[in-house]
Structure formats: C-alpha cells, structure tokens
Amino acid sequence: MNRQWLYAKQPQGKIGPDTFQWTETAIPAPREGEALVRTRMLSLDPANRAWMMGKTYRDALEPGQVMSGFAIGEVVESKSGGLKTGDIVEGDWGWQDYAAMPARRLAKRTTKAPFELLIGPLSVTGLTAYFGLLEVGRPKPGDTVLVSAAAGAVGTMVGQIAKLAGCRVVGTAGGQDKCDWLVRDLGFDAAVDYKAGGVYRALRAVCPTGVDVYFDNTGGPVLEAALSLMNLRGRIVCCGNVSQYDVEKPAPGPMAVPGLVVTKRLRLEGFIVMDFYDQRAEAEARLARWVEEGKIKAIVDIVDGLDKAPQALIGLFEGRNKGKMAVRI
Ligand SMILES: NC(=O)c1ccc[n+]([C@@H]2O[C@H](COP(=O)([O-])OP(=O)(O)OC[C@H]3O[C@@H](n4cnc5c(N)ncnc54)[C@H](OP(=O)(O)O)[C@@H]3O)[C@@H](O)[C@H]2O)c1
Numbered sequence: 001m002n003r004q005w006l007y008a009k010q011p012q013g014k015i016g017p018d019t020f021q022w023t024e025t026a027i028p029a030p031r032e033g034e035a036l037v038r039t040r041m042l043s044l045d046p047a048n049r050a051w052m053m054g055k056t057y058r059d060a061l062e063p064g065q066v067m068s069g070f071a072i073g074e075v076v077e078s079k080s081g082g083l084k085t086g087d088i089v090e091g092d093w094g095w096q097d098y099a100a101m102p103a104r105r106l107a108k109r110t111t112k113a114p115f116e117l118l119i120g121p122l123s124v125t126g127l128t129a130y131f132g133l134l135e136v137g138r139p140k141p142g143d144t145v146l147v148s149a150a151a152g153a154v155g156t157m158v159g160q161i162a163k164l165a166g167c168r169v170v171g172t173a174g175g176q177d178k179c180d181w182l183v184r185d186l187g188f189d190a191a192v193d194y195k196a197g198g199v200y201r202a203l204r205a206v207c208p209t210g211v212d213v214y215f216d217n218t219g220g221p222v223l224e225a226a227l228s229l230m231n232l233r234g235r236i237v238c239c240g241n242v243s244q245y246d247v248e249k250p251a252p253g254p255m256a257v258p259g260l261v262v263t264k265r266l267r268l269e270g271f272i273v274m275d276f277y278d279q280r281a282e283a284e285a286r287l288a289r290w291v292e293e294g295k296i297k298a299i300v301d302i303v304d305g306l307d308k309a310p311q312a313l314i315g316l317f318e319g320r321n322k323g324k325m326a327v328r329i
Helices: 048-051 122-138 153-164 175-188 201-205 221-228 259-262 273-292 305-316
Strands: 002-007 020-025 034-043 070-078 088-092 096-101 143-147 168-173 191-193 213-215 230-236 265-271 300-304 324-328
Touching: 002 305, 020 088, 020 221, 020 305, 034 305, 048 305, 048 324, 070 230, 088 096, 122 143, 122 213, 122 273, 143 153, 153 168, 153 213, 153 273, 168 175, 168 201, 175 191, 175 221, 201 221, 213 221, 300 305, 305 324
Parallel strands: 143 168, 143 213, 168 191, 213 230, 230 265, 300 324
Antiparallel strands: 002 020, 034 070, 034 096, 034 324, 070 088
16 A cells, blocks of 8 residues: 555644644555655655645645655556666655656655665755755854754754854754754854743854855744844845745745945845755765764754654644654655
8 A cells, every 4th residue: 555644734823743644555656657656755844834825836735635744765566767676866746655757757866875864865965955054054164054953954953064164153943952062072162042031142252253155944033143144245044945945934034134234235146956956966976975074963853654744744833853854654
C-alpha cells in the first residue's frame, strides 16, 4: 500500500492535526517517461505552511491533494531512459511512501552521503544559506552578521558559513538553551533569546558596532530591531518570514521601514534558492568539503515514521527543532 497524508483543509490560524488526513491507496504504476520513487526522507519546511496561505513562488495547496513537500528517495522502477532502479533522486512528491513522477521533475543525486545530509545540509537548506549569505549578503571579513531562527536548518548553516568568511556572528533563537548551544557548540559569538523580550536592547548590547548583514529568516520583531541596528550600506537578506506563516493574517509591516532604508542606504533583497541553481554543483561540492573537514557541523533533527509528519511540521512553529527537521521513512 501507499500511505499518504492529504492536505485536508485550510487552517484558520495555527495548523493542527486536522489540517491533514491520513489515507492508504494502491502503489501507482509509472507511465512512459516516469519513475516510481520510494520515499526515504521527507523535508519539513516552514514553507509547507506558507503554501497554505495562497500563491507564493508556487501555486497554493488545494485541499484534497497529497501534502506537498520536498523529499529524497530511490527509484524502484523506471520507464525513463535517464533513470534506473536504485538511483537516488530528490524532488517535490510530497508526504507519501511512493510516487510515480515524471523524470524531468526529479533530480538525480550522485553525492555519496547519507540521506540525513542529502535532505538538508547538502541540499536546499545548505544551498539557501550558502547563496543567501554569500551571493545576496556578500559579507566581508570583520563584518557583523546577524541571523534569525539561528538554531534552525538554514540558520545553523548561515552562522557557520559566516564564521568561515571571517565575520562576527550573532544569532537569535527561542530560549536560552538554544542560545547557549549556538555559542558553545556552533561557534557563534553571541546569541539572543528573542522570546525573553527586549530584543532590540539585547541585540544592541551584543552588536556594539552595529550590524552589516542581517540574514532574515523570520521577519517580525527581530527584523524591526535589526533595521535600527543596521550600519550604513548594510545588507538585509530576505530569506523567509517564519513569524508570519502560521497565523490567520500576517501583521502589517513596520511604518518606519522606508525612512530607515533611505537614510542608512540599505539593500533589502529577497531570493529563492533556485535562482542560483546554475551554480549548484560548485556550491554543493564546497558544502560537502566543509562538512567532511569538520569546518561545518551538519545539524539534523530526525523524526521516525511518516505518521509523525504533521506533528513534526507543527513542531517547527513551536521551535522544537535544532537544525534540519526531517522525517525518516
Ligand atoms: N528563500 C528561500 O529560497 C528559502 C529556502 C528555504 C527556507 N527558507 C526560509 O528560511 C527560513 C528558515 O527555514 P528553515 O527550513 O531553516 O526552518 P527552521 O529554522 O529549521 O525552523 C523554523 C524555526 O523558526 C523559528 N520560529 C518559529 N516560529 C517563529 C516565530 N513566530 N518567530 C520567530 N521564529 C520562529 C523556530 O525556532 P525558534 O526556537 O528560534 O523560535 C523554528 O525552529 C524560513 O523563513 C523559510 O521559509 C527560504
């Protein structure tokens, strides 16, 4: 049987177990040009929730469809010349054991690394941190780099890459434990618990010379505080807005933003990781080398069992993860 989670209904406010519906169906047969893929690991991403809010960089989810999500798996049957049984592939086939996918929507992975790394640090997560920081943020040695959701999948990678680039690195995360862990285990210079209140004052204390690059994973209060702390010609890398995904209605933006952007000559630039996929091979090779040489710790938070996927996604919005949250099947 093919076990699946369907996207059952649009949440009013926070997602809950009733956002999803479990179902079991026959394993599909691949048609000409398709491959049958068996899922090995599912990526849990804040974006999964954002896709429920309406059109983003992709179409909104429709109730009744298999819950979308990025995954990695192996080809168990192929009717496509480019793929053979046993190939490891990644793609967006969602929360299910098996999928018959057009070969053109699958990317073959040839890197010899465990699934735990291929699902995040050596794939979308690592690439998001790499391109966002190095191509959009363009840090220089000695710069102060601030990153929000610093203990999460992208944040842990951003902080460590910024250290390799010779920067001073400050993170924000929910809870003192996570903050202590960032400094003790990942080499951050300082970390601030944004849930403790007074985030602007706390950040000002640990960024005495201001912020040159702010890698924004959250939007919300940390972005507001960062705007006031930015140095002249600072860069704000708009990567995501996780504080506004799991809500009924996103909060209106801060009124003073345009003034601050003008006077400080800031550059706010959004990006989607796929924008840089023409440079993907080189970036993946560098990330893999850094991990292999121990220069970067690849932090993964693995939950076992497809049945746990909804709870794991809900957990992202409660800050239950450290590093990349993924479901092993
Ligand atoms: N632009 C792109 O191409 C691209 C690609 C991938 C991801 N992203 C974005 O990158 C960001 C991070 O994604 P990720 O996969 O690395 O997820 P993640 O950081 O591993 O997980 C989300 C984290 O966000 C924090 N969080 C949850 N609710 C929050 C709130 N209301 N305010 C502030 N923080 C909150 C939680 O940590 P705390 O304990 O700190 O609260 C949680 O651990 C997201 O915004 C995502 O959409 C963008």
